[in-house]
């Protein structure tokens with residue numbers, strides 16, 4: 034499939050990129066790794082008149098530690114996250130994205146702005162309670178993950194804003210688990226569950242659970258979190274909390290699974306992710 038005709042620019046500075054995409058109007062799109070946008074263009078589900086490639090913009094790559102957080106440049110590829118085990122859950126989840134070709138090109142910024150609830154990184158950012166920096170013509174603003182994902186393929190990023198940086202708390206001392214279920218290896222998640230657990234002795238001092246592809250946005254399994262918080266971490270308490278993983282969700286049917294099957298997967302994967310995060314597996 035061949036995309037519709039478009040103009041292409043690759044500015045050398047962030048200011049020029051912001052100006053180019055703003056001047057281009059609503060039909061201008063930023064381009065990062067191209068592994069979500071270009072397939073949509075090939076299917077003619079997106080027909081931008083102008084692509085503004087971010088690849089020459091300096092300062093958008095790399096991972097740096099600052100106080101209790103990691104600062105990750107928006108153009109950092111999934112493969113770099115995968116090979117940065119110090120990022121914990123984010124690194125493990127990035128390693129499950131598609132195949133090496135996609136991981137070498139796709140970027141953390143592109144994945145978050147695309148806002149696909151079946152993508153691996155959005156729910157992870159949600160439960161590690163990270164945030165993003167958005168830079169536009171009138172300056173910078175930060176948006177917490179809880180406010181970033183608005184609807185299916187819709188985020189709080191406005192036209193003319195570039196997601197420049199992702200901030201990720203280090204969550205030292207927390208255990209984590211990631212469980213992704215798909216029909217073919219290297220595919221998008223039919224459902225995935227991420228979990229982080231802070232232990233105090235054998236008790237769950239705090240628990241956060243993320244659900245991927247269980248609705249139009251990434252979700253937290255709040256009922257299951259609440260059920261386990263403050264409880265002793267045993268196979269029984271985890272199994273009981275995981276039974277509530279799908280509470281309040283309304284997952285859409287798709288080619289691979291009915292809503293009921295997705296709810297079943299959420300419960301099973303939640304038990305496994307919590308068991309992993311609690312260090313009981």
Ligand SMILES: Cc1cc2nc3c(=O)[nH]c(=O)nc-3n(C[C@H](O)[C@H](O)[C@H](O)COP(=O)(O)OP(=O)(O)OC[C@H]3O[C@@H](n4cnc5c(N)ncnc54)[C@H](O)[C@@H]3O)c2cc1C
Pocket residue numbers: 062063064065066067068069070071072087107108129130131132135138139140141142143144145146147151152153154190194195196197219220221222
């Ligand atoms: C075969 C295949 C399998 C895949 N499997 C998975 C999978 O299993 N799990 C998964 O999570 N993902 C999967 N993906 C998606 C992949 O991770 C994409 O790379 C990612 O979702 C988008 O990142 P990108 O850098 O390619 O963004 P692009 O495609 O370049 O851009 C995506 C969108 O974000 C905007 N954008 C990009 N960067 C910025 C920025 N810095 N600031 C503002 N707007 C920006 C663009 O304008 C566009 O609207 C798959 C893709 C393919 C092709």
